[in-house]
Amino acid sequence: MRHICSFVAAVIQLEEQSVRFDFYQESQRSKPVRELLKQRATLPRHYFDYLFHSGVLEVECDPPYQPVAAQPAAIGMNIRSLGSNVVFDMCFAPQTYKLWQNTDAVLEDISLSADLFEEYVYRLGAISRFRYLGRVDDPLVATQLGENDMIEFKRDFLLSKTGIIKSIVAFANSNNGNLFLGITDEGTISGVDHEVEHYGDPDKYILAITQYIQDKTVPLLTPFPKITLQKVQGKYVVAIFVEVASELICGLDKNGEKYVVIRTNNRSVVVKDPHQIGEIYVKRKLGSEISRRLGLL
Structure with a gap:
């Protein structure tokens, strides 16, 4: 044929x-x-x-x-x-x-x-x-689009650490996503200048964010999120682009226990149902279309 x-x-x-x-x-x-x-x-x-x-x-x-x-x-x-x-x-x-x-x-x-x-x-x-689908490099464009299934805002790093990890894990397990630090939920540029000053210089600040993500996610995110620091309206904003992972990604809580998060209805939701976690794992390994054709989903 x-x-x-x-x-x-x-x-x-x-x-x-x-x-x-x-x-x-x-x-x-x-x-x-x-x-x-x-x-x-x-x-x-x-x-x-x-x-x-x-x-x-x-x-x-x-x-x-x-x-x-x-x-x-x-x-x-x-x-x-x-x-x-x-x-x-x-x-x-x-x-x-x-x-x-x-x-x-x-x-x-x-x-x-x-x-x-x-x-x-x-x-x-x-x-x-x-790869790169849905990537938003410009924070101002992100504020115009608003929070959605691929865009999320956080005010800062130091006071939003748990939420940051949940968002990154959810994007890695669901779809590519953009996380911005220094933007309010309403889309106002608030900046993270105070945090950059706290760490002494921009490079040390980005390194601290990178290290925290590495410490609080397993297995190692591959590819690792792209993290950039930009000046917007005279203020520093962090842009983090997360690609969908081929592995099931877990966050680690303060006790070192693993948890799974997915993105649904513009929110990062912790998943506890073993069956749902199993579906996520199969999709990560085989891809959604192949999984359906094999009758696994």
Whole structure:
């Protein structure tokens, strides 16, 4: 059976351990259409051959290409933006549970129509996650949008530590999110200048926030939240962008006990139901779509 779409690799250079190629997407609808996705891409040969053995990749090579024996591999789609087209990175790792932490190879900035993207995710059994989707770098833009499922405000760091960890854990377990310190619940820029002064300089202040997040979350957040200090209306504001984690992330209370938090209805909610915690764990490991198709959710 010929699928409606296939990746095509026009081999430029073939070596024992790697392949260099021009990467295309070919659709078989009313008429064949070939689109260049990336010029002079390079992949380790066992990942290149994994795509070939999976039936998603056709290879153009002279003499005809001879793949090596299939080896285990995991593929993840790191989504950068959504719309009629999906822009994503295709990431490769030896095993699924190591995918995001130990990516061996990446094909960056690939763009496909949404329906073709979903088709490849399904055929590859790939895990998808959002990268940078919903990221808000400008605190003033955040105040205009207001608090929602991806934006939350805190007045400061020192008096909001517990709430900060709950928010970060909730974003990591639910969806990408932006946490701003130095903004009131109403969206007024209050600043954290007094805290920066308390720590002596901006670098020490950011280091203190970073260290606290590391100490109060397990396992280690990967990727770790991006923390920046910005001047807004003459006042310091901290912007923390949290990406969805591939692992189930827990916070640690004052006694060192673990707790799980998710984001729902613009709030960070502690989850105690073991079944619900299990669902979160499965989604983190396999991705929501794959979990549904396997009947696990």
